Amino acid sequence: MEHHFDWVKGKKMHPLWQSPLSIPGGTRQSPINIQWRDSIYDPFLKPLKISYDPTTCLHIWNNGYSFLVEFDDSADRSVITGGPLENQYRLKQFHFHWGAINEWGSEHTVDSKVYPAELHLVHWNAVVYPTFEEAVMEGNGLAVIGVFLKLGEHHEGLQMLVDALPAVKHKFDVFDPSCLIPSCPDYWTYAGSLTTPPLTESVTWIIKKKPIEVDENQVNFAFRMLLFTSDGEEEKRMVDNFRPLQPLMNRTVRSSFQ
């Protein structure tokens, strides 16, 4: 595919993320800026219950605009429940969004603060829907945990992924993604969408308040050495794979903490 880049505010925007790429009639698009003081503490929000089985990890691969780590979601082995969720949701994959430099990269922002990268753990409602493909089309189909990455200490868990990246498709034996989620239980939650095609409004977002720390090398060598192209095409570094902020419209962001 010919990679033409549209320039928006001096930043290269990958075709899929042209702004204002919007869904006609979209009322709950993602990502958004989370205005901390406008978020509403909801005392009825439960703690999020995360139980992942590390042996459900299948492989890591590069799908042309991010790298994903995929899990066996044929049974309820790696699941989340509680929090804002009515049902139990199965882990399908996780992936990252990042920027060409550390000044930008995350999809969501907090009080307009941008992080260098953001992790998305994608889960689907296998209680109600028979397949992921169907869940993607439904308002309560997906639940995504968003975790901000900030520059700081070396992260051992992320390093395992970094070491696996050079191989386009790397078989994992075990990997426990909960090592990438901060132990602080605080989160914001709101009703949103996928930030990549099909951009469907099917995501209950659970954005962790605390970021995880990763060091400069890990961000540089992990994310910025990946390529958008497939074999034979002119190499383009895979960076800036984040979608522009979308209007909040008639939504409130709830917080699990005061």
Ligand SMILES: O[B-]1(O)OCc2ccc(NC(=S)NCc3ccccc3)cc21
């Ligand atoms: O906006 B996100 O990047 O963060 C949250 C999130 C969740 C899912 C995706 N996309 C997926 S799983 N597409 C594959 C697929 C899509 C539709 C049918 C089959 C298969 C992207 C994002």
Ligand SMILES: [Zn+2]
């Ligand atoms: Zn994502």
